[in-house]
Amino acid sequence: MGERIKLTASDGFELNAYRAEPEGKARGAVVVIQEVWGLSDFVRSVVDRYAQNGYLAVAPAMFDRIEYGYESNDYSNEQFAVIGALLKKFDASTAMLDVGAAIEAVKSAGKVGITGYCFGGRISWVAASHGMGLSAASGFYGGGVPSYIDLDPQVPTQMHFGDQDQGIPLDQVDELRGRHPEADIYVYEGDHGFCNHDRPATFNEQACRTASQRTLEFFNQHLG
Secondary structure, three states: OOEEEEEEOOOOOEEEEEEEOOOOOOOOEEEEEOOOOEOOHHHHHHHHHHHHOOOEEEEEOOOOOOOOOOEOOOOOHHHHHHHHHHHOOOOHHHHHHHHHHHHHHHHHHOOEEEEEEOHHHHHHHHHHHHOOOOOEEEEEOOOOHHHHOOOOOOOOEEEEEEOOOOOOOHHHHHHHHHHOOOOEEEEEOOOOOOOOOOOOOOOOHHHHHHHHHHHHHHHHHHHO
8 A cells, every 4th residue: 555765864864664645635644653673564554554544654764774674574582682783773863853754754744643663652752752843642562661751742642551561560651650641641451562463472452453543533633
């Protein structure tokens, strides 16, 4: 449904992206931020789903500054080791430039929201704290909660977590909820990655369906 495109960040860096258009006039736009596997089959399916629901959607390749063109559908322990090495080179200071390039590429469709999973959930929260011309944000199981708990979202924001996620203990989620009563923070019966249907060990269809529907309704409310 979608297509591979290139985006150009404000510092001139060119990165890969995946973009999908809705049929007819868009009701707004959604930027989808990847998990650590790049523009995987799952991430591209999310972009397609938002297009099917009336949004112009795009996913920037957030690891292109580390390893250009990196993406994988391999969820093995061996691939986790590769990703760990990549993350050591990740520069958060340029991440928002790439998010900004994605926002710039779709803002002609109207108000822009951002969502993301795992790594992308955290990036979505950080982007919401910067404003960046966004109108709403919804992050799924964004790790490293203590690192961004003091960042204040500048736009309406949701966060979705799993109650069995060993990497994001519920006390951290409770702390985030207490620090940010203005944000809608939900907990589901599920593990980290409960929305990735390509990972049977952690996928929870009911939790994903509920969280995804909440996000869609949230975007419908704030974007169009």
